[in-house]
Amino acid sequence: GQQLNQSPQSMFIQEGEDVSMNCTSSSIFNTWLWYKQDPGEGPVLLIALYKAGELTSNGRLTAQFGITRKDSFLNISASIPSDVGIYFCAGQGATSGTYKYIFGTGTRLKVLA
């Protein structure tokens, strides 16, 4: 199925560092969602974005809905060991269709204490 370009694929960082990841698409989206998934568990919704240019925070996490509506960014500040996991973006829009969320390929984050 269709997937979004998500980068980086994986990253190793030191505890306390800031992290940035992004998703890009050739299609316009109306909604961007960001998830964190731990091994063997379901994805947990972190942030939802609905307007172009929107910047939303959830604790140490900040996400932005790109102005072109074709991309989104997630930043994690002052990373801690429990931030380890896989982060997925998901977009939904007219081209994907109602109820169809297109997922990114995921960013695997490892935090070194």
Next chain:
Amino acid sequence: DTEVTQTPKHLVMGMTNKKSLKCEQHMGHRAMYWYKQKAKKPPELMFVYSYEKLSINESVPSRFSPECPNSSLLNLHLHALQPEDSALYLCASSQGDVSGELFFGEGSRLTVL
């Protein structure tokens, strides 16, 4: 309370068995989803029920049979599965609006022997 409950958490079945996965949500959501997720891959959409009617079937083999008994419950009936069907099966729900937050359950880990 943003909770989607899935049972069982783990299931092992033979290729001739018949089993079912169950999902329940009490958020008043009107859209419910089944996704399949292989290791290190994003979730893949299988089925969507909207207002208790099947809205989307992503060309899923007939050995997977979804059922939506009411607006809170979603089942996935399994019969004559193949070893390659082993995966994490995720249930999700959303309000039913065009662009809404998608909440996942913890998943059911299926192993087909």
